[in-house]
Amino acid sequence: MTDRVVAIVGFDGMQSLDATGPFEVFAGANQVADGLGRTDPRYLPYLVALGQSTAPVVAESGLTFSPTASLTSITAIDTLVIPGGDGVYALAADPDACLAVADAAARARRVATVCTGAFLGAAAGLFEPGQRVATHWARAGRLAHRHPELDVDPDALWVRHDRCWTSAGVTAGIDLALALVEDDMGAEVAQTVARWLVVFLRRPGGQSQFAAPVWSAPAERQPIRAAVDLIHADPSRPLDVPALAAHGGVSERHFLRLFRQELGTTPARYVEKVRIEAARRLLETEDSGLAAVAERCGFGTAETLRRSFHRCVGVAPDHYRQRFRA
Numbered sequence: 619m620t621d622r623v624v625a626i627v628g629f630d631g632m633q634s635l636d637a638t639g640p641f642e643v644f645a646g647a648n649q650v651a652d653g654l655g656r657t658d659p660r661y662l663p664y665l666v667a668l669g670q671s672t673a674p675v676v677a678e679s680g681l682t683f684s685p686t687a688s689l690t691s692i693t694a695i696d697t698l699v700i701p702g703g704d705g706v707y708a709l710a711a712d713p714d715a716c717l718a719v720a721d722a723a724a725r726a727r728r729v730a731t732v733c734t735g736a737f738l739g740a741a742a743g744l745f746e747p748g749q750r751v752a753t754h755w756a757r758a759g760r761l762a763h764r765h766p767e768l769d770v771d772p773d774a775l776w777v778r779h780d781r782c783w784t785s786a787g788v789t790a791g792i793d794l795a796l797a798l799v800e801d802d803m804g805a806e807v808a809q810t811v812a813r814w815l816v817v818f819l820r821r822p823g824g825q826s827q828f829a830a831p832v833w834s835a836p837a838e839r840q841p842i843r844a845a846v847d848l849i850h851a852d853p854s855r856p857l858d859v860p861a862l863a864a865h866g867g868v869s870e871r872h873f874l875r876l877f878r879q880e881l882g883t884t885p886a887r888y889v890e891k892v893r894i895e896a897a898r899r900l901l902e903t904e905d906s907g908l909a910a911v912a913e914r915c916g917f918g919t920a921e922t923l924r925r926s927f928h929r930c931v932g933v934a935p936d937h938y939r940q941r942f943r944a
């Protein structure tokens with residue numbers, strides 16, 4: 619029975635929890651398996667250096683870590699984990715670093731990237747064209763722009779594609795590691811590890827519930843600027859295409875064409891986005907009932923708010939309030 623070597627890449631500027639979160643999950647799985655009398659192969663997690671030197675690395679938070687081996691010195695890798703962090707962008711632009719990662723990935727049974735580790739994974743050629751990948755919600759647009767051949771999902775907590783796993787940022791590395799443990803050892807071990815770490819085995823909803831609003835650049839044409847100002851000024855008012863086009867002083871057909879050109883979406887979707895953000899603010903700061911929130915934000919009824927909120931944010935509005943009420 620061969621132990622499972624988990625090589626977690628360490629580098630200057632990494633996000634420390636991207637590495638320590640999965641490390642603790644794999645170490646915890648060993649303890650749980652022992653307690654249950656399981657005979658599964660044990661995990662051997664290592665923090666490894668990309669190059670030959672195993673000198674200490676400094677995370678972006680200032681924490682210092684000492685790699686226990688170099689990536690090239692480990693011949694049998696079960697799971698290669700690539701954390702994220704601000705330092706990953708320099709590695710993604712370094713041909714030697716990309717070559718080292720690609721070589722290690724070829725020796726591994728599976729590969730996992732956490733957060734912006736997906737940038738290094740993409741630069742090293744670990745993903746297939748058209749492959750769906752996850753990363754931190756705030757970096758998804760940048761990854762999609764840099765690698766248009768990938769299908770970047772800004773909402774997923776983690777994504778599996780064959781032997782390649784990718785996840786969202788920071789604590790989502792724990793979600794990913796739990797999924798890897800469940801895939802290896804089953805739900806009982808993974809669930810017990812999650813309980814000891816006081817986290818969900820399967821966290822409800824996606825990244826959208828945590829993401830701050832990210833708006834497109836201001837419109838250049840006056841009719842669209844006028845319409846956008848009207849939408850933000852009072853999301854509760856009627857904001858259909860005839861009303862918005864009339865406010866901008868153009869025909870409906872011309873308005874629709876300009877709106878998509880300027881903002882890359884339809885007026886209906888933009889209005890829904892603004893209304894959702896207005897509802898989120900009310901749910902976080904006030905105790906108003908869902909019917910009142912729906913009316914104030916332009917949804918009309920609580921049921922319409924529930925359907926739209928769940929579609930856009932991934933959780934029900936009352937559950938969102940329970941988690942994020944200030």
